[in-house]
Amino acid sequence: MAGNSQRRNRRTSNKKGMQVGSGGQRRRGLEGKGPTPPASARKGHKKNRVANAQAKQAAARRPAPRRGGVKGTSEMVVGRNPVYEALRDGVPAVTLYVQQYIDNDERVRDVLKLAGDRGTINLMEAPRPELDRMTNGLNHQGLVLQVPPYEYAHPDDLLAAADDNHEDPLIVALDGVTDPRNLGAIVRSVSAFGGHGVVVPERRAAGMTAGAWKSSAGTAARTPVSRVTNLTRALEGYQKAGLTVVGLAADGEHTVEDLEELNGPVVIVIGSEGKGLGRLVGETCDYRVRISMPGGAESLNAGVAAGIVLYEVARRRA
Numbered sequence: 001m002a003g004n005s006q007r008r009n010r011r012t013s014n015k016k017g018m019q020v021g022s023g024g025q026r027r028r029g030l031e032g033k034g035p036t037p038p039a040s041a042r043k044g045h046k047k048n049r050v051a052n053a054q055a056k057q058a059a060a061r062r063p064a065p066r067r068g069g070v071k072g073t074s075e076m077v078v079g080r081n082p083v084y085e086a087l088r089d090g091v092p093a094v095t096l097y098v099q100q101y102i103d104n105d106e107r108v109r110d111v112l113k114l115a116g117d118r119g120t121i122n123l124m125e126a127p128r129p130e131l132d133r134m135t136n137g138l139n140h141q142g143l144v145l146q147v148p149p150y151e152y153a154h155p156d157d158l159l160a161a162a163d164d165n166h167e168d169p170l171i172v173a174l175d176g177v178t179d180p181r182n183l184g185a186i187v188r189s190v191s192a193f194g195g196h197g198v199v200v201p202e203r204r205a206a207g208m209t210a211g212a213w214k215s216s217a218g219t220a221a222r223t224p225v226s227r228v229t230n231l232t233r234a235l236e237g238y239q240k241a242g243l244t245v246v247g248l249a250a251d252g253e254h255t256v257e258d259l260e261e262l263n264g265p266v267v268i269v270i271g272s273e274g275k276g277l278g279r280l281v282g283e284t285c286d287y288r289v290r291i292s293m294p295g296g297a298e299s300l301n302a303g304v305a306a307g308i309v310l311y312e313v314a315r316r317r318a
Helices: 002-013 025-029 046-061 080-088 106-118 128-134 155-164 180-192 210-215 231-240 279-284 302-317
Strands: 075-078 095-099 122-126 143-147 170-175 197-201 225-228 244-248 266-271 287-290
Touching (some): 080 106, 080 210, 095 106, 180 210, 244 279, 266 302
Parallel strands (some): 170 266, 244 266
């Protein structure tokens, strides 16, 4: 009896359990999958490979999307003449601080008129101790002008500006130029000769201060300046985008008038008046060129040198 029971249990345990249904998967697998995609969209097809290659080439020709750049810091212009000149020359300003009970002489009246004519500058009256604190004890003469932080462009924005105008990029990069007036003069030359912007490093270089803005004679409002953490890396990025990097050097192997590469997309690199190009920047340049100077001068001011080369490029493109 016990043996029969065990045999029945063994037979029962060998039986399959409940079958799990397909949940309609088989039925859905028989449904149509829509129209056949074109050959250019079918992975592995020859036309698909051709279409992908064309898309990559088009992407390489397009400049990178505009991403914006870093912002500078707020700046204070102090003193009656500096404030007057900044307002007269169109330097952007947020607030004009005027000392309480200030002597209302002609220069103060001129400053108040210029600020009022703009209509966008806040006028604030402040006691002398407050102005002393704001300016760290500088001789403000009762007038302090607050200049907003300069909004630097991204290096790719300069390429995009050229692309928008259907032009070969013409960019100037500065290596070790520390005088804001030189920076402003170069911005002015870039604007005058159809350039697309200026690149400056963050360290050991002039930024877009009120002094640079004044020297640009207002052209900084329409000529972008980009500030980068590593100038060498920025130049390499431009090279990958198809630009030729040309450095100005007193011992350059080529002359400006003889270098054919200035006819195409180009970055012109200008070093400091005393030291010239840094070693890494100089090694990154595709060509090093010199400006012929029959008079025998050893070097030129950075702003003057930039103007000469930019004129040569503009002359060729005309």
